[in-house]
Amino acid sequence: MVRMSAEERRESVIRAATSEFARGGYHGTSTEAIAKRVGVSQPYLFRLFPGKKAIFLAAADRCVDDTIRTFQEASEGLEGEEAVHAMAHAYTEVIAERPELLMLQMQMYVAVAAAEEAGDHEFGEAVRTGWMRLWDTVHLPLGADLNETTTFMAYGMLINCLVSMGFPPEHRVWEGLYTSARLEGRLEK
Structure with missing residues (x-):
């Protein structure tokens, strides 16, 4: 049996936490469930991360990193409308193939709102920092055009909201999105 290094275990915890938090949210997910999914004890989990918040923020940061990497790879060497199309297509593929990333994003926003309401601003700061990194990643290939x-x-x-609510692609709610995108030249059909 091959033993994993602490870094490999840490990676497996982040993957497991992504799935667990995507499904249950911050408050609905126990560290016990994450430890069980990884196959480690809770005490070992807390040797890798100081607490549940650190695990959640590591998973959230990885989610943002994965989305940034998707946009960077898709838009490499492209600008303007070509970059828009390439990034949109790549993101659509990612959320279809890895829905837990989309769901974790949505859970991140809920966790921030709940934490801010309770006076805990650490969640918000971390998630907003990630969001701004994502914003900047998109902003440059689009010619640094604010609009x-x-x-x-x-x-x-x-799109995140509609997918999260389970609207199937053929539902009429998407038609307005497709029509608006076509009018702006963002979608060919």
Whole structure:
């Protein structure tokens, strides 16, 4: 039997936490469930991470990193509309193939709202920092155009919400999105 290094275990915890937090949210997920999924004890889990919040923030950071990498790879060497199309297509593929990333994103926003309400600003700061890294990643290929970046991110958040609510692709709610995108030249059909 091959033993994993602490770094490999840490990676397995982040993957497990991504799945668990995506499904149950911050408050609905126990560290016991994460430890069980990884196959380690809770005390070992806390040797890798100081607490549940650190595990959640590591998973959230990885989620943002994965999305940033998706956008960077898709837009490499492209600008403007070509970059918009490439990033949108790549993101659509990612959320279809790895829905836990989309669900974790949504859980991140809920966790921030709940934490801010309770006076805990650490969650918000960490998630907002990640969001700004994501914003900057999109902003540059779009010519550092504020309106283009805002529009791209707004469409992305709407898509996140519609997918999270389970609207199937053929539902009429998508038609307005497709029509708006076609009118702006963002979608060919």
